[in-house]
Structures are given as C-alpha cells and as structure tokens.
Amino acid sequence: MNLPLTDLQKNKLKVLEPRLNRAINEQNYKFAKEIVVDIQSILRPTKHFVRLVQSKNKLCELAIELNDTKYALSLLNSNILVINKNTRIYLETVSLLAICHLRMKDVEAAKKYIKEVLVNHTVIKTDRTREIFHYEIINRFNEEVALATLTGYESFYLDQDDIEKEAIRIIQNLTEDEIFSQIGKNSPQSTKDLIYIVHDYSTKQLTFTERLALPSPDQKVKDKEVGLTIFESVKRVLYNSLCNPDSEIYKAWFSNGLQLVLDKKYIVSSVVSCLSGIGFGVSMIAASIVALITKFGIEVYCVQQKPIYVSEIRNK
Structure with a gap:
C-alpha cells in the first residue's frame, strides 16, 4: 500500500516531473537520468x-531513441515487476519492451x-479506443523494424553534396506521392521482409x-506504404534537430524564411548529421527525406511530424 506523500515531497515532484518532461523533449539524456534518480x-x-514507472518509462523511450537499448531493456524489465498487469502503465511498459527488441533487430x-499488447482486452475496455490504440501501436512496431533494418552501418558515409544534388533533382521532378514511392523502391528487401513479418504477426493477434x-x-x-513507414520512422531521430525552437535552423526559418535555410544548407546538413549518427545506410533515401522536408517546409513538418510517444498513445 502507498504511503501518503508529504507536502514537501509533493512540492518536489511538482518541480521534478515537469523538469523531466523538458529534458525528454530536449533529448538531454544525462539530465533526464539524474532527474529520474531524484524522483525515485x-x-x-x-x-x-505506478507514478515512478511513468517517469522511468519516459526515460526508457528516450534511451531507445538514442539507441541505448541495453539500458532501456534493463530498466523496463525491472519496471514490469512492480506494476499490476491490468493497468495501462503495464500495457505501456510491454509496448516499450516490444519496441526495444525491434530496435535491437530481435523480432522473435x-x-x-x-x-501481449494486442490480445489484452482488459485494460482498454472501449472497442473504439482499443482499435485506435492497436492501429497506432502497430504502426509504431512497423516503423521500429524499418528503422532497425536501415541503421547500424557504422562504415557507411553519407555525402552531403551528393545528397543535396539528388534532393534538388527530386524536388524539381517528383510529387510527394512519387517521393514516398521512390523511398520504397530504394529500400532493401530486408526492410520490406521484416515489415511484412511484423505487420502480419501483429494483425493476426486482432x-x-x-x-x-x-x-x-x-x-x-x-512501395508507397514502405516509403511512408520509413519517413515516419526517422522523425524521432530528426525532430529535435529540426524543430527545437532554440535550434539554428528553426530560428533561421522563422526569421528569414526558406531561401536562407536553403542557402545555408541547414536542412541537408541537419538530416545528414542525424542519420549519420545512427548509421543510416541508404543515401538515396536520405535525399528523398531531405526533399520531403523541404517541400513541406519546417513549419508544416514540425506540426505534422511531431513524434507520438507510447504514453501518449496509451492515454488517448
């Protein structure tokens, strides 16, 4: 049974929990870890x-985003031991365990x-709410497996000048739908195979x-569906770099507009830097991603492509 929190403890949590949310949004991993220790x-x-696991799960999702999957897996396995199976926080934790294993390329x-996530009908009791949750979490599973198959190529080099030239060609010649289809065409067969396996397995649980x-x-x-899945998968990697109001590219876009952003090559340099950091291995797909973000514009991209976290799906 819970012990009552003192006024002092409540006041500390009122400071610490919003501070954790800011650290997560800013991807300040070291600071987020320190805050979770204080909350714990x-x-x-x-x-x-339950309240503690809510904070720990947020940290785990950030750890997964930053490819510290071993840390996330260890923390999630400890989280699952202290919460009731018939709760939403349990469903969230199990979802994150699935995502963590997918990011580690361990589909089995x-x-x-x-x-366990998809056959659980006791936690989300309303059919419509459960259907929305299943739709969004299955999409997340597909995105994770797509990203896992395209990353981890440490020796692969993304040439910024080549990607910029190809992105310009794509912008001048292809519609958005055609760009998504091109991403799919340029995707390895292994990406399509694992998306098929995970989607097939997931839907069979419904x-x-x-x-x-x-x-x-x-x-x-x-091809187009694969392209959409891949584009959705990389937004978790790119979003903070492109959409942080304090970032150089965001300020340049809102102060000086598209031309300065293109002249300074902000978009291509940000995308190449972020994708190189995770060992993204297909330069043609990287060029298509640059082209799509340029076509959307930073303002539209940052509104429409804001990542949805597992806790947000669970709480819808």
Missing part, C-alpha cells in the same frame, strides 16, 4: 510504483510482447473486424 528517491520509499523476442480495417501485409509492403 521520493517515490520508491513511499511505494508509489519482440513477438512475445507484441502479442479480431477479424479489426484486421479488415487495417492494410494487409501485402499492401503494407507496397
């Missing part, structure tokens, strides 16, 4: 495990958690009615 020092002795290990409302595995690996 308050909530663990009082046995407020992820299947156990994917199934009711017949739910399955009918979702694309089939065959539809999911068509």
